[in-house]
Amino acid sequence: xxxxPPVRRRWPRVLAWSLFTVLVVLPLxxxxxxxxIQEATERQWLGKAPHHKAxxxxxxxxxxxxxxxxxxxxxxxxxxxxESARESIELEFFIYNIDTxxxxxxxxxxxxxxxxxxxxxLVDFALPVFQLGPQAAQGLAEAGIEVRYYNTAxxxxxxxxxxxxxxxxxxxxxxxxxxxxxxxxxEYFDLAPGYNFLDSDMLVDGPIVASIADSFDLYWxxxxxxxxxxxxxxxxxxxxxxxxxxxxxxxxRLHWVTQASWQPRxxxxxxxxxxxxxxxxxxxxxxxxxxxxRLAQEAHQRIDVESPYLILRADGINLLQRVLDRGVQLRIxxxxxxxxxxxxxVASLARALDRLQQPGLEVWAYSGEPSALDPAPASPRWGVxxxxxxxxxxxxxxGTYNIDxxxxxxxxxxxxxxxxxxxxxxxMRRDIRARMAQARPVVGTxxxxxxEALVEGAxxxxxxxxxxxxxxxxxxxxxx
Numbered sequence: 001x002x003x004x005p006p007v008r009r010r011w012p013r014v015l016a017w018s019l020f021t022v023l024v025v026l027p028l029x030x031x032x033x034x035x036x037i038q039e040a041t042e043r044q045w046l047g048k049a050p051h052h053k054a055x056x057x058x059x060x061x062x063x064x065x066x067x068x069x070x071x072x073x074x075x076x077x078x079x080x081x082x083e084s085a086r087e088s089i090e091l092e093f094f095i096y097n098i099d100t101x102x103x104x105x106x107x108x109x110x111x112x113x114x115x116x117x118x119x120x121x122l123v124d125f126a127l128p129v130f131q132l133g134p135q136a137a138q139g140l141a142e143a144g145i146e147v148r149y150y151n152t153a154x155x156x157x158x159x160x161x162x163x164x165x166x167x168x169x170x171x172x173x174x175x176x177x178x179x180x181x182x183x184x185x186x187e188y189f190d191l192a193p194g195y196n197f198l199d200s201d202m203l204v205d206g207p208i209v210a211s212i213a214d215s216f217d218l219y220w221x222x223x224x225x226x227x228x229x230x231x232x233x234x235x236x237x238x239x240x241x242x243x244x245x246x247x248x249x250x251x252x253r254l255h256w257v258t259q260a261s262w263q264p265r266x267x268x269x270x271x272x273x274x275x276x277x278x279x280x281x282x283x284x285x286x287x288x289x290x291x292x293x294r295l296a297q298e299a300h301q302r303i304d305v306e307s308p309y310l311i312l313r314a315d316g317i318n319l320l321q322r323v324l325d326r327g328v329q330l331r332i333x334x335x336x337x338x339x340x341x342x343x344x345x346v347a348s349l350a351r352a353l354d355r356l357q358q359p360g361l362e363v364w365a366y367s368g369e370p371s372a373l374d375p376a377p378a379s380p381r382w383g384v385x386x387x388x389x390x391x392x393x394x395x396x397x398x399g400t401y402n403i404d405x406x407x408x409x410x411x412x413x414x415x416x417x418x419x420x421x422x423x424x425x426x427x428m429r430r431d432i433r434a435r436m437a438q439a440r441p442v443v444g445t446x447x448x449x450x451x452e453a454l455v456e457g458a459x460x461x462x463x464x465x466x467x468x469x470x471x472x473x474x475x476x477x478x479x480x
Contacts, residue, residue, distance in 0.1 A: 054278040054287040055215045063206030063272045065418055066264035067398075069386075069431050070374070071190035074182055074201050075101060076262040081172050081203075082108045085117045090171040090216040092122040094164065094400075095183035096132045098242060100191055100250060102184045104257060106140070106242045113144030122220055124165050125149040136242060137228040143243060151224050163281035165219060166400050166411035174213045177204045179416060180398050181387045188385070190378045191254075195341070197385035198371060198435060200306070200428075202398045202416055203264055208272045215276045215414065222279035267424035276414040288401050288413040293319055295391050295417070302329040304432050305389045309345040310334040310363065311404040317355055324360045331362045331444075332403070333436050337466060338457035339368035339383040345404065347470040350454055353443060362444030364436050365453050372438060390429040394422050 068074040082089060082105070089112060096102060113119045121140070123132050137147035153160040169179040180201030182188040187196050204212070219225065246254070278285040296303060296319065303323070310332060312320065323330060337346045356363055366384045370377030388398040399415030401407045418424055440453035449456070455463055 054276055054285065055211055055218060056273075056275050056287065056291075057208060057211035058271070058273040059206075059208050059211075060271050061207055063204065063208060063269045063418075064264075064266045065205075065269050065272075065421070065424055066203040066266050067424070067427055067431070068178065068180070068201040068203060069199075071182075071188060071196065071199065072256060073262045074178070074199070075104065075189040075191075076257060077201075077203055077264070078105060078170055078178060079108050079257065080262070081170065081176055081178060082112060084176070085112050085172045087173050088118045088120075088171075088213075089173075090120050090122075090169070090213060090220075091184075092165065092167050092169050092216055092219065093183050094124045094126065094166050094168060095129045095185055096121065096123045097183070097185035098131045098136065099186045100246070100254070101186045101189045103242055103244070103246065104254070105184055106145070109145055110140075110143040110243060119145045120216075120220065121145060121147045122150055122165070122216070122225065123147070125152045126164050134228040134230070138230070140242065148220060148225050148227055150219065152226050160281055162406075162410050163224075164411050165224075165279070166407065167215075167219070167276065167414045168400050169212060169216065169414065171209060171213045171216060174210050175205070177209045177212045178202065179204070179212065179400075179414060181385050181400065190374075192379055194379055195381045195383065196377075196379045198366075198382050200386035200388055200398060200431070204272075204416065205266075206272065208274050208416075211274050215274075218276075219279050219412070224279050265427075267418075267421050267427070269418040269421040269424060271419040273417040273419065274414070275417075277412040279412060281410070283409050285412075286409060288399070288415050289408040291415065291417070292389075292397070292401060295389075295395065295397065296323050299323065299328050299391045299395075301392050303331070303389060303391050304429050305330070305332045305403070306334075306384060306386045306432050306435065307332065307403040308335055308340065308383065308385045308387070309342065309402045309404045311345055311348045312352060312355070313405055316403070316405075316408075320361065321358065324358050327360070329360050329362075331364070331436070333364045333366065333384060333432060333439055334403075335384050336365035336368060336440070336453065336457065337455045337462055339366040339381070341383070343462055343466045344469045344472075346454055347466045350451055350466070351470060353450060356443045358444075360444075363442040364439040365442050365449075365456075366435065366439045368457055369438055371435070373434060384435065388428060388432070390425050390432065392425075394425050395419050396421065396425045396428050398428075 068077055109119050140147055150165045151163060168183060169177060171177045178201050181199040182201055186192040188199055190196050275288055275291045277287050337343060368381050370382055387401050390396055396418045397415055401413045401415055407413050440449045440456060442449055442453045
């Protein structure tokens with residue numbers, strides 16, 4: 001039998017699709033099915049363990065709270081708090097780099113450990129940002145500092161690897177704590193020469209700190225935490241330079257650290273609420289988002305928000321719509337393409353601009369310029385990294401929660417809420433508005449910049465990267 005030309009040309013295509021199905025589609029399908037079964041089994045197993053509720057503590061008792069909006073002040077506050085320790089110090093961070101900032105903090109911790117203070121560090125094991133390896137950890141152990149890792153799951157547990165502890169806290173003697181957006185790395189404390197973060201923390205003094213310390217113990221003792229593997233060979237923290245003396249030029253550059261001139265500007269708060277997610281993967285363990293949603297729906301007049309990322313899926317858009325429908329004015333400050341290193345988040349925001357065209361909603365993109373309030377900025381380029389909000393006139397919120405699906409569904413987060421301090425709310429709103437003054441309106445104003453406001457200042461290579469990743473960012477937005 002003689003085939004006609006059209007049929008003959010069809011055979012290579014059929015063969016190619018058959019091979020693609022056999023070699024790619026079927027293996028990928030089986031793999032994803034296996035991973036799905038594995039994740040379901042893992043959650044079932046975890047469900048058999050003794051279940052503790054996520055810590056949700058609200059105390060109507062006197063507290064003192066102080067905002068830490070300047071990176072250098074925040075570093076100095078940490079060093080002062082560590083120096084005051086008499087019994088215990090707990091630190092938990094998503095990122096603990098090996099650089100100047102971490103050396104200052106680690107050496108302060110080692111001095112307290114030598115005095116008999118119990119010092120523990122819990123750091124997330126996210127490989128793209130992880131630096132505090134087993135050799136450094138063993139060296140720190142010899143200095144009296146105990147290190148543990150959160151979630152060392154390998155790539156074979158695909159879904160589990162996406163769950164991280166994004167919490168950031170320092171607790172001293174169960175009496176005082178610092179929590180908020182900053183990790184331990186130069187760029188969070190105005191020490192990086194090329195790019196730094198505009199961030200915010202809260203210094204907390206009062207009985208709620210005992211609950212914050214309890215949350216650290218909850219994570220420290222969870223099934224997701226492991227000790228560093230023993231290091232075969234000579235262990236020394238100096239391998240990482242963590243306990244080495246700073247070079248003379250660094251000491252000169254950082255003279256302000258030893259001056260200890262920073263003093264907190266305290267605000268009284270008699271209604272303090274601390275909420276954290278429960279350790280482990282699974283949406284059912286996420287509690288922080290629910291509390292933020294509740295505060296948003298209880299607001300009467302206005303909400304000011306600062307978040308480095310703004311990625312809204314359908315449930316986030318619906319929540320915004322319910323808030324706006326009640327006549328609440330909502331302003332959000334986030335990053336432009338120039339002011340962030342996470343270009344994929346701006347790609348997601350750019351695709352959502354039409355859905356954000358709603359009455360009462362303003363979105364602002366930070367310019368990336370140094371803060372106008374800083375007389376001697378450390379770098380030419382800056383990005384927003386604070387995670388905070390002010391509701392009406394007396395309610396302030398600060399923590400680790402970003403406005404993105406990862407914080408809502410995947411990461412473990414924490415927040416602290418003060419419900420009755422007009423002075424704290426006014427200071428936080430004033431600081432957010434000052435940063436907005438160095439931002440361009442994207443939507444919601446008389447002359448919004450739209451897409452142009454998002455990409456202003458970015459070079460053509462950054463714009464190309466953003467659009468190349470845009471389809472993938474839209475497809476995998478639940479991981480962002």
